Amino acid sequence: MALTYLHTMVRVKDLEKSMAFYQLLGLVETRRHDSEEGRFSLIFMAPPDQPDCPIELTYNWDGDDGLPSDSRHFGHLAYGVDNIYETCQHLMDNGVTINRPPRDGRMAFVRSPDNISVELLQNGDALAPAEPWVSMESIGHW
Numbered sequence: 309m310a311l312t313y314l315h316t317m318v319r320v321k322d323l324e325k326s327m328a329f330y331q332l333l334g335l336v337e338t339r340r341h342d343s344e345e346g347r348f349s350l351i352f353m354a355p356p357d358q359p360d361c362p363i364e365l366t367y368n369w370d371g372d373d374g375l376p377s378d379s380r381h382f383g384h385l386a387y388g389v390d391n392i393y394e395t396c397q398h399l400m401d402n403g404v405t406i407n408r409p410p411r412d413g414r415m416a417f418v419r420s421p422d423n424i425s426v427e428l429l430q431n432g433d434a435l436a437p438a439e440p441w442v443s444m445e446s447i448g449h450w
Contacts, residue, residue: 315352316385317364318424321375325421326365327351332402333387333395333426338362355387376423384417384425384450392416392430393438409444413437417450425450 320326327337335353339362342349347369354362363385389395392410399418400406407425408417413435416428427450 313361315362315364317366318385318420318422319372319375320365320367320420320422321372322421323349323351323365323367326367327353329404329420330363330365332399332404335363376421384427386427386429388429388431390431392428392435393441395428396441405447406444407448407450408446409441410435411437411442411444413441419448419450 330353334355336356337351338354338359339352340349349365349367349369351365351367352362353365354360392413392415396406396410396416396418404418406416406418408415410416410428410430414430418426418428420426
């Protein structure tokens with residue numbers, strides 16, 4: 309039995325904020341479907357060099373009162389990055405809270421505007437531990 313990865317779907321409350329968050333991570337919109345009849349939009353975003361590995365943002369035009377929730381039942385998304393420290397600094401500079409800082413030079417967690425947990429993993433070997441990350445406390449949960 310062959311298995312092909314298609315996408316991961318998350319529901320979003322504020323489409324513009326959510327798209328801006330994923331753009332900060334480096335994802336770009338690869339395709340979109342707007343359903344007038346169903347009153348929803350599906351926006352697919354992926355790393356530019358990996359268009360076959362998208363996340364699907366599902367946006368209900370009339371709102372979704374259940375969002376944002378804790379979303380821990382979802383698990384998390386994970387993306388590899390070339391420099392965990394630069395990526396986290398870029399996110400912080402743009403108002404994103406680093407919930408689990410990359411104290412080990414390997415892994416960090418942040419949350420999207422819709423409370424989706426996103427794991428960032430250093431590509432290759434871990435970077436040497438460095439400040440301010442080593443001394444930074446975790447915030448909330450991931």
